Amino acid sequence: MGGRFENLPPPKKDDKLVFRKRFPESFNNSRSGDKNLSRIGQKFSELKGRGQAALMPFLTIGDPNLETTCELLLKLDKAGADLVELGIPFSDPIADGPTIQRASQRALRQGVTPCRALELVRRVRRRSELPISLMTYYNLIFHYGEERFVAEAAQAGVDGLIVPDLPPEEAGGLRRAADRYGLDIVFLLAPTSRPERVKLVAEASRGFIYYVSLTGVTGARERLAQDLAAKVREPKRHTDLPVAVGFGISTPEQAGMAAGCADGVIVGSALINVLEANLSKPDLLVNQAAEFVGRLKAGMRNAGS
């Protein structure tokens, strides 16, 4: 283990090590502005204070390789990313469209495993305070062992977990483990979720609620759903948790529109498209991605003001 990390850029001298205190017992999803909030909660609440929505880019760990993922994260942090969602690649990603499927395949070819993914987070955490949510499919966590995965993720500096094929009904064990180790387990809502499910998910989720903006798989789309604003308000009846919108958001304009009604905006496939377009130009890839994230953030600022 570890061979693949030897090429990672060494920490710069002025980077201070970041340690985090966790207060699992006092964790409460409905409190805001509380110093016991998780790193995710703090970030949302800080941005809310400034009247801004959070930008959360998505990357697959190891796409196109682990070294680049590390560089990307540090660069995106400076370019306007407020939080980040990182995918651990799975062989059968049923909630993902072709773009993220290809990203997963590239990462799997790089030999990315859950263990190496956590190692990468540990490296990044030494140099960045960026709140990190891991996204992966349940079998990888189940196979690793729920308790062990959550414990090691928390120790590595992960803040949240997003498991798209694990609804709250099946998540009992993972929720207990996540509460114990102070990880936010983020559940998803979809346009097809009925009021009773909105309530269930709103009450089960921690950190934020992930609203899937369209009925479909991940992937860049031409336009956003018209009822987005109304849908994003639904869970607010049951919780103070922020709501972040993802799936299909691909341009600064769309990010701006989503920022107008949601607390956070998640952009995955469109960013991966930028990586894909630059696979043969590794020296440009990181800057192109950072530039795209900067434009997304600018689109959101314009909408917010």
Place this chain on the structure above:
Amino acid sequence: MQLPDKKGHFGIYGGKFVPETLMSALEDLENQYQRLKQDKEFQQELNYFLQEFAGRPTPLYFAERLTEHLGGAKIYLKREDLCHTGAHKINNTLGQALMTRRMAKRRVIAETGAGQHGVATATAAAMFGLDCEIFMGEEDMHRQELNVFRMKLLGAKVTPVTSGTMTLKDAINEALRDWVTNVEQTHYVIGSVVGPHPYPVIVRDFQSVIGCETKKQLQEKEGGLPDYLVACVGGGSNAMGMFYPFLDNSQVKLVGVEAAGCGLETGKHAASLKAGEAGVLHGAKSYLLQDEQGQIHPTHSVSAGLDYPGVGPEHSCLKDSGRAEYQAVTDDEALKAFSLLSELEGIIPALESAHAIAYLQKLVPMTTKDQIIVVCLSGRGDKDVQQVSELMDGR
């Protein structure tokens, strides 16, 4: 206790591990199915189509020459190969197509491996006037060209799946992705006792006609119960349909036969129960073939219908409880059985069903002549003739 429980769990297996987008559709399906199960009119309608369209009941045939050849227990074949479209799959697709009509959806989708379930879905869709799209791994489309053409003749759109290993598991991934996208107008006709709750129950119940008929027919012919039931297991729908009505008859031994491919020791096989461990794929917890990280393992079987890394959650439960036992036979053993049944009984079995026949070589020597074995002959082998002829030439 009745399994599954209210959340669709068979012991520790089963459940609903799907994206949130599908949760409401699964709830609807469950409610609808519970209603229709009690609905006499629906059941009569289904029986009408099973009888008049699919050709049920299928015979329970005494395989006299095979019995003589193997020299032990009497062997009966449940002739699902004689169903319309050539396999047991039609029992389930007629039921689900009728449900689709009741749910006022206009479109059905399905995955297919060997093509049998795709053909059966396309057939039911044609008969009920539903739009139909079938997802099939590109690799399987080459292996089963004839069935691809059949589906197209029946008016279905066949969409090649080029992701992953391009076989059944990837076809299911793609069908699930389509369903996530079109869930409001589309019903997903899952073809085996796999997938999220309530699918393992729905498919089991629709396939239980196999076991119910067998019980009645054997009572008439032999005045009793069989000693063994033998069926092949990929996802496990024909086996579950055969086993289910006998679960409470503890003297009846249940044997599922998986695909050992090139041999369990080679790693090139599809024997999830025999060689896998618990995991979550395609919406349910069950035995799975996976690597040390939990990534799904590529599988191999000469039979496209068994070439799947998972298995129905109820089979996993039956394995753990010991109520059923699971064995595996290799490609070579299945191919020998394919020829044997053709020569001795004038019945060309599907390569899937040939796995069940092949296991008789091991089982029969442990039996006595007064015992009875029923084998589910889940499908006919016409679809496999080309492939087998190429394999034989290649030797």
